[in-house]
Amino acid sequence: xxxxxxxNRRTVEKYIQMAKGFDGRDLIQKLKLYLLPHSHVLELGSxxxxxxxxxxxxxxxxxxDYSTEFLNRLRMRxxxxxxxxxxxxxxxxxxxxxxxxxxxxxxxxxxxxLECSIQRQYEMLSANGIICHSFWKGSGTENFKGMFVNNHxxxxxxxxxxxxFNILELSSYKEFETEDxxxxxxxxxxx
Ligand SMILES: C[S@@+](CC[C@H](N)C(=O)[O-])C[C@H]1O[C@@H](n2cnc3c(N)ncnc32)[C@H](O)[C@@H]1O
Numbered sequence: 406x407x408x409x410x411x412x413n414r415r416t417v418e419k420y421i422q423m424a425k426g427f428d429g430r431d432l433i434q435k436l437k438l439y440l441l442p443h444s445h446v447l448e449l450g451s452x453x454x455x456x457x458x459x460x461x462x463x464x465x466x467x468x469x470d471y472s473t474e475f476l477n478r479l480r481m482r483x484x485x486x487x488x489x490x491x492x493x494x495x496x497x498x499x500x501x502x503x504x505x506x507x508x509x510x511x512x513x514x515x516x517x518x519l520e521c522s523i524q525r526q527y528e529m530l531s532a533n534g535i536i537c538h539s540f541w542k543g544s545g546t547e548n549f550k551g552m553f554v555n556n557h558x559x560x561x562x563x564x565x566x567x568x569x570f571n572i573l574e575l576s577s578y579k580e581f582e583t584e585d586x587x588x589x590x591x592x593x594x595x596x
Contacts, residue, residue: 408551408552408553409551410550410551410552411452411470411471411472411474411475411552412472412473412474413474414474416550417472417474417475417478420452420453421453421478424452424453424455427455427580428455428456428458428459428508429455429456429459429508429539430459431578432456432508432537432539432578432588433456433459433460433463433506435537435574435588435590436504436506436535436537436590437463439535439573439590439592440464440503440504440535440537441503442463442464443463443464443465444464444465444503444504445464445465445466445467445501445502445503445504445531446460446464446465446466446467446502446503446504446505446506447466447467447469447500447502447504447505447506447529448460448466448467448468448469448506448507449469449470449491449493449505449506449507449510449511450469450470450471450493450507450508450509450510450513451468451469451470451475451479451488452470452472452475452510453475453478454468454478454479454482454483456506456508457479457483457486458483460506461483461486464504466486467486467487467488467489467500467502468483468486468487468488468489469488469489469490469491470488470490470491471490471491471492471493473490476488476490493507493510493511493513493514493522494514494518494519494521494522495521495522495525496521496522496525496526496529498529500529501529501530501531502529502530502531502534503530503531503533503534503535504530504534504535504536504537505526505529505530505534505535505536505537505538506536506537506538507537507538507539508538508539509539509540509541509580509586510538511538511540512540512541512554512555512556512557513552513553513554513555514555515553515555516555516565519555519565520565523565523566523569523570524569526569527569527570527593530593531593532593532595533592533593534592534593535573535590535591535592535593536566536570536589536590536591536593537588537589537590538588538589539586539587539588539589540556540557540562540586540587540589541554541556541557541580541585541586541587542556542557542558542577542584542585542586542587543556543557543558543585544556544558557587558587559575559577559587562575562587562589563575566589566591568594569591569593569594570591570592570593570594571591571592571594572589572590572591573590573591573592574588574589574590575587575588575589575590576588
């Protein structure tokens with residue numbers, strides 16, 4: 406569900422300041438248990454690029470975001486890398502990957518958008534493809550600084566992903582507070 410927060414220069418600057426010091430290095434360490442070095446990875450919602458900087462050390466990664474404001478900054482920061490404009494709700498691209506990764510992005514999607522995104526991710530992945538996504542843990546939806554937030558539980562993530570993916574890891578972790586976040590790593594089911 407759309408909001409201007411990530412598309413407006415002033416609020417993007419605010420977000421970058423707020424997010425300083427946070428990155429997904431622990432999540433990426435877990436992903437590395439399942440994904441071969443040099444695999445082709447798509448990152449959704451790269452934002453300031455903290456996780457992109459870590460992912461690119463081990464993988465052939467393409468970054469993406471639906472925000473031109475973030476994409477302009479990412480292209481300045483990583484001039485030799487590839488970034489595409491991509492809405493995670495629609496996944497409107499013909500590119501294919503071994504892994505699709507996101508850190509705190511898919512919680513901005515409604516249930517219907519998440520269902521559509523998951524189906525497209527399945528279609529975009531190679532035969533042994535992997536997904537790795539983090540979410541805020543909780544119930545219901547909320548409005549945070551004008552942004553739509555869809556919280557999830559272990560049970561809801563199982564429901565959303567189980568048609569297309571086998572669980573490799575589904576665990577709680579701490580971003581700001583104990584067990585406020587969920588990590589889902591899954592492997593593509595055989596057709
Ligand atoms: C909470 S930030 C996380 C950014 C980055 N992954 C990180 O961990 O710092 C959410 C990011 O997802 C992007 N985003 C939100 N909704 C999106 C959508 N529907 N499609 C693609 N990107 C989206 C925002 O522009 C922003 O960069």
